[in-house]
Amino acid sequence: MKHVAEHETVLLTVxxxxxxxxxxxxxxxxxxxxxxxxNQEVQHRAKHEIHPGDIIVILDHQxxxxxxxxxxxKKKIDLDVLFEDDFLLVVNKAAHLLSIATDKLEMDTxxxxxxxxxxxxxxxxxxxxxxRLDRETSGVMVFAKSKHTKNHLQEQFSEREVHRQYxxxxxxxxxxxxxxxxxxxxxxxFLNVKAVNSKHPKGKEAISHYRxxxxxxxxxxxxxxxxxxxxxxxxxxxxxxxxxxxxxxLHGAETNPHGRLMLHAHALEFLHxxxxxxxxxxxxxxxxxxx
Numbered sequence: 001m002k003h004v005a006e007h008e009t010v011l012l013t014v015x016x017x018x019x020x021x022x023x024x025x026x027x028x029x030x031x032x033x034x035x036x037x038x039n040q041e042v043q044h045r046a047k048h049e050i051h052p053g054d055i056i057v058i059l060d061h062q063x064x065x066x067x068x069x070x071x072x073x074k075k076k077i078d079l080d081v082l083f084e085d086d087f088l089l090v091v092n093k094a095a096h097l098l099s100i101a102t103d104k105l106e107m108d109t110x111x112x113x114x115x116x117x118x119x120x121x122x123x124x125x126x127x128x129x130x131x132r133l134d135r136e137t138s139g140v141m142v143f144a145k146s147k148h149t150k151n152h153l154q155e156q157f158s159e160r161e162v163h164r165q166y167x168x169x170x171x172x173x174x175x176x177x178x179x180x181x182x183x184x185x186x187x188x189x190f191l192n193v194k195a196v197n198s199k200h201p202k203g204k205e206a207i208s209h210y211r212x213x214x215x216x217x218x219x220x221x222x223x224x225x226x227x228x229x230x231x232x233x234x235x236x237x238x239x240x241x242x243x244x245x246x247x248x249x250l251h252g253a254e255t256n257p258h259g260r261l262m263l264h265a266h267a268l269e270f271l272h273x274x275x276x277x278x279x280x281x282x283x284x285x286x287x288x289x290x291x
Contacts, residue, residue: 005054011038012046014056028085032121035059044121046086075120079113082140082281087274089114089127089143092283095260099132099141114143130154131229136247139166139265140283144273152273157229163269166224166234167213167285169262170243171253173220178211181237185230193232195240206230208237214291219246221291223266234263258288 003018015027015036034042037057038050050056080092093099093110100111111129118125127143128150144150156162184203186196196203207227214221220243224234232251238244239251246255246262269280 001058003056005050005052005056007052009050010046011036011043011048011050011056014050018056018058030058075116077113077117077120079117080283081117082283087145087149087272089118089145090268090281091141091143093133093138093141093265095136095138095286098135100129110141111143118145131157133265134232134261134263136261137263137265138260138283138286140268140281141265142268142270142281149273153270156270160227161270163267163280164226164229164265165267166226167264167266167289168222168224168234168238169246169289169291170220170222170238170241171218171246171255172243173215174210174212174222174241174243179209181208181210181240182206183236183240185233185236187231191231193230193236195236204228204230206233206236208234210237210241216291219291221289235261262289264289 001018003014005014011031012027015030019027028046030036031044031046034044035058036043037059038048039055078094080094081089082092083090091110091114098106098109101109111127114127115125118127125145127145128147130142130144130150130153133139133141142153144153183206184196184198184200185193185206186200186202186204187193198205205228208224209227210222210224212220213223222238222243224237226233235245235248235251238248244252246253247258248261248263249256264285265283266285267280267282269278271277272279
């Protein structure tokens with residue numbers, strides 16, 4: 001199918017006009033599959049600028065495959081993408097992977113992988129850190145594709161408007177099946193965290209709500225929703241209950257059968273920065289999160 005542009009616009013708008021009954025996800029899939037040519041060059045970006053006279057051609061599947069470079073020519077990026085649009089990149093972080101480089105300037109981080117992923121289609125692409133997960137924690141993280149989006153999302157985090165749910169495999173079982181933990185935590189210059197009095201000048205409030213999903217005589221799987229995002233907040237909360245997270249020797253755990261901290265960011269819910277509709281993203285926990 002061929003179309004000659006008559007107005008200044010962007011590529012996705014042209015595709016919508018060419019295929020008015022096709023869903024947005026399918027239009028974006030055309031782009032990611034390399035099926036859209038503009039002036040005889042394959043374009044992947046939804047916001048690629050279109051000018052009057054530009055010729056847009058939609059390739060059939062076979063021709064697109066023939067024109068796509070073999071997989072060996074592309075750098076393979078170990079990244080579990082949950083969702084992507086023009087504003088957000090949502091991924092499932094693996095355990096043992098830093099969210100972003102520290103002062104040691106580590107080369108392989110989740111952020112660097114996300115940038116490499118985006119630059120496969122746009123050499124100038126970038127993404128911005130919105131929040132972080134500890135190296136040992138797995139699960140949902142969202143990155144912003146612009147500073148404006150980053151600021152919008154971080155404002156939601158600071159206003160406690162983001163719903164964050166975690167799954168923790170803990171040693172023992174909390175005495176109550178559900179409850180809330182309200183403590184004050186202080187972080188020193190060495191990133192060590194300890195509980196302090198609410199009147200401590202450097203103390204910050206940490207609010208966590210939990211419920212036991214299932215348990216046996218040794219372990220329990222606990223769902224935790226946090227209102228605040230303090231460093232080690234859930235780990236400290238589970239220690240406070242006398243049921244430390246499996247693998248968390250720093251906070252009293254005595255077992256580490258899986259070689260990792262058994263904490264997983266299961267779900268993240270917020271208002272989309274473009275249209276303000278609520279969106280929710282989930283990442284299933286690894287199979288090791290079993291009781």
